Amino acid sequence: MSSAADAASGPTAAELLDFVRRVASDAEIVASLPLDPEGRTWVQLEGPGGSEAWLIGWPPGTGTGWHDHADSVGAFTTAAGTLKELSLAARLPTDGWKTLELTEGIDRSRELATGQGRAFGRHHVHEVLNESDSEHAVSVHAYYPPLPRIRRYSRNGALLRLEQVERPEDWQ
Known part of the structure; x- marks a missing residue:
């Protein structure tokens, strides 16, 4: 896990957003991503200041x-097509829980x-x-520090449940 000093020395979320916007506007990079009709595709990019960056189809x-x-802080920009982001406008406890009941109005x-x-x-x-039922989308993502873990959740109405914690070795 990185220390606060490490996080302070890396790119900010705003700097990551500037980076993903620049990459997303580069038609040659976006066109270089192989697209698969069956599943998401991705290519790792060199992110700024030691960040982790991806081009995703x-x-x-x-x-x-x-x-x-x-x-990690992060940013993403749609380079082609349209993506929808669903998010929670609430600060959740970071550890020590398996199931949370979400309050109304945070979606x-x-x-x-x-x-x-x-x-x-x-x-x-x-x-x-x-x-979309017919169009691919392409996006550019960046994270700092490079992803130490991703927590995956299931959602059933107001109940959010922690299902899995993935670490980089799980993605290799």
Whole structure:
């Protein structure tokens, strides 16, 4: 786990957003991503200041499921198509729970068309979806520090349940 001093020396969420916007506007980079009609595709990019960055392709109807990026700040921008982000406008406890009952009014939804993006802080719980039935979407993502873990959740109405904690070795 990184210390606060390490996190302070890396890029901010705003700097990551500037980076993903620049990359998303580069048609040559975006076009270099192989797209698969069956599943998401991705290519790792060199992010600024030691950050982790990805170019991701989203076939119609795909999504991430509810998750957070633990202790990392991040940003993403849609480079092609439209993505929808569902998120929670609440600070959740970071550890020590398995199930939470969410209060009314904390759900947020935003559509991010080509060129639109957002930055987010640590422990931001969200789900990203390509709801199109015919169009691929492509996006650029960056995180700092490089993802130490991703927590995956299930959601049933107001109940949010921690299902799994993934670490980088799980993605290799």
